Amino acid sequence: DAGVIQSPRHEVTEMGQEVTLRCKPISGHNSLFWYRQTMMRGLELLIYFNNNVPIDDSGMPEDRFSAKMPNASFSTLKIQPSEPRDSAVYFCASTTGTAMNTEAFFGQGTRLTVV
Amino acid sequence: QQQVKQSPQSLIVQKGGISIINCAYENTAFDYFPWYQQFPGKGPALLIAIRPDVSEKKEGRFTISFNKSAKQFSLHIMDSQPGDSATYFCAASDQTGANNLFFGTGTRLTVIP
Numbered sequence: 001d002a003g004v005i006q007s008p009r010h011e012v013t014e015m016g017q018e019v020t021l022r023c024k025p026i027s028g029h030n031s032l033f034w035y036r037q038t039m040m041r042g043l044e045l046l047i048y049f050n051n052n053v054p055i056d057d058s059g060m061p062e063d064r065f066s067a068k069m070p071n072a073s074f075s076t077l078k079i080q081p082s083e084p085r086d087s088a089v090y091f092c093a094s095t096t097g098t099a100m101n102t103e104a105f106f107g108q109g110t111r112l113t114v115v
Numbered sequence: 116q117q118q119v120k121q122s123p124q125s126l127i128v129q130k131g132g133i134s135i136i137n138c139a140y141e142n143t144a145f146d147y148f149p150w151y152q153q154f155p156g157k158g159p160a161l162l163i164a165i166r167p168d169v170s171e172k173k174e175g176r177f178t179i180s181f182n183k184s185a186k187q188f189s190l191h192i193m194d195s196q197p198g199d200s201a202t203y204f205c206a207a208s209d210q211t212g213a214n215n216l217f218f219g220t221g222t223r224l225t226v227i228p
Contacts, residue, residue: 004158033216042121042220043159043204056215091158103149104216106158 006092006107013114018080021110023092024073033104034067034077035091043091049075082114118142119207121219128226134192136222138205141186145207148181149216150190153202162203163190195226 005024013019025032034046047057052069060067064083069075079086089111093104120139128134138148149164165172165179165188172179178191192199205219 035218043218045215045217048215093158103161103164106160108156108158 004092004094004105004107006090006110008110009108010111011113013082013112015083015114016081017114018078019082019086019112019114021077021090021092021112023075023077023107025075025092025094026105027073029094029096029105030072031095032069032075033093033095034075035093035106037089037091037109046077046090079112082112084114087112087114117220118217119205119219121205121222123222124220125223126225128195128224130195130197130226130228132195132226134190134195134199134224134226136190136203136205136224137187138189138207138219139185139187140207140217142207142209143186144209145217147208148179148188149206150177150179151204151206151218153204153221159204192224195224197226197228200224200226 004026007022030051032049036044036046044059046059047067048055049069052072065079067077089109091106091109093106095102095104122137126134146167150162151159152162153159163174163177163179165181167183170181176193181188202221202223204221206216208216
């Protein structure tokens with residue numbers, strides 16, 4: 001398997017624009033996580049899906065952020081409108097989602113810069 | 116609110132030395148404590164993990180020490196090498212509910228030759 005695939009790797013956008021980040025989890029994994037990484041706050045969990053259903057979105061910072069998982073092989077994280085403080089590296093991760101804690105596999109991340 | 120507190124923020128160690136990174140947690144429901152290693156431009160990757168039924172787990176030069184009563188755990192890297200230079204994250208989760216991983220803020224380790 002190619003692992004968790006995220007696109008784009010880098011995104012530079014102007015404040016106020018809509019940004020969509022994409023993630024393809026590992027085939028067979030049924031839990032998917034979106035994280036945001038900054039120097040100040042480290043890795044923050046934004047939202048978590050299990051079997052394509054959002055389970056916990058308490059980490060989504062504002063209504064400007066939304067996430068979807070229309071099927072088992074694709075998820076998006078959208079920011080509308082984007083702001084400079086949204087600049088960060090966004091990671092997607094997937095696990096098998098079984099009852100036992102299992103390894104989370106991370107994508108390479110999307111570095112977002114909002115100017 | 117940070118569920119897992121990690122220190123130090125950065126660490127510089129001579130080649131061959133021991134690197135020690137510490138983490139503490141409050142939620143007694145946590146029962147899985149992994150450490151992730153992240154190289155620049157890459158996503159974090161699982162390095163080693165421990166469950167609270169043991170006090171220590173060793174894999175090669177990497178050891179996790181776990182103190183359940185103190186709610187603390189640490190990563191020890193023996194004979195540190197320049198190739199170990201990376202950011203290390205401790206994490207914790209529990210089996211109930213969401214299986215979320217709560218990460219510490221990370222430690223940037225630099226091993227100098």
